[in-house]
Amino acid sequence: MPVSLDFIGGVIGFAFTIMILSYLIGDNPLYRIASYTFVGVSAGYIATIAYWHVLLPKLILPFISGGSSERLLLGVPLLFSTLVLMKISPRLTRLASPAMAYLVGVGTALAIGGALSGTLVPQFFSLINAFDADIATARNANFLEELVEGGIILAGAISTLVYFHYGAKKHSEDGAVKRMGLIELLAWVGSIFIAITLGVIFAGVFSAAVTALIERVHVVLLFIFSLIGPV
């Protein structure tokens, strides 16, 4: 009987599932083999994607078949990519610093732009909009209710920020370093908000993990039943 590729994939997937789930009875060689193989396959997969989706279409092919102006423009990333490769040798690693500086410069600018346009501005507007009667009317919402909820959210945001304020003065009486009374109170309120937020995130992650557990158990049972036939 010819064995299909799907069947072989199913057997390997089943084996890897059992090997990883064996961690529940403790760290063991089967779990280690599965996790090391997983890291290796993932690294090889990422390298393959980088070659096929980035280096080949954006550097190698245009350099081979592109015009002279295109080749000239590609000279910069080619030079910098060569410099990045200097990281392989500890003696030549200093030569890679201009290329790393380029990556850090771009990454930093993107992070600043993303933080400004993706988080700071939208979050500030969301905080402010809760106190806008026109917006509440446009949404057919009770303005008083919106106002109370907006106030709680604002208090949560401010107290959470205060929780991470570590500026303190030394008290002259006992020499102990303490935050101001108001800051301490706000930080305590902030800790409650942080605990609730982290609890909600935890519950979401836990739900997703339980769903994955159910899916894996389902796959394992299906595979066993497919081997022994319907019971």
Next chain:
Amino acid sequence: MRALAVLIAVSVGLVTLAGYFLPVQVPFLNLILSWALIMAGTATFIGVFNLISMHGLKITRREKGSGYSVFLILAVFSTFALGLSSSPTGVPLTFLFNAIILPTQTSLMAVLAITLLYSAIRLLRYRPTMMSIVFLISVIVILLGYVTLPFGDVPIISTWIRPWVMQVLAVGGARGLLLGIALGTLVTGLRVLFAVDRPYGGGNK
């Protein structure tokens, strides 16, 4: 070399940042980003090479657990060879993805369910502070609000408490955390752009 690195980081950073606010800069920004993408692609190979060399060293030194490193190195080379021989959407790589990467990732997520449950119990046992008690109460409330029991949803918790906790209390904390992270990113980024911090080997202050 240090001065050149600082000059490149600052100038490239400022030009990229200007691309966010000046539409004239957009074509230049796209060029800079495509160059950065090529360099990041090359840097990926440095990362993989580093992984292989570290585990190769473990094998040659016959360190404890070096046998597992053999599996890792074999997996890297065989996956890369299979990937080069076809394409990312070809049969070999799709097979490896479906047979190894997907089941292992999902199984690790499944193990996480048990680990999270265990750590939540340990938290209450070893650190019963106000913060951890509030944390666990909110976890229980959210899970009770989500779960569908044989008799249906849990009254009040599903219909009133869970939505209010998620949409008001958690939003307040999350907004504070997000603003804090964004402000931290902004300050750290500006320090790099003004060459106060030089994480690219330009001599950190």
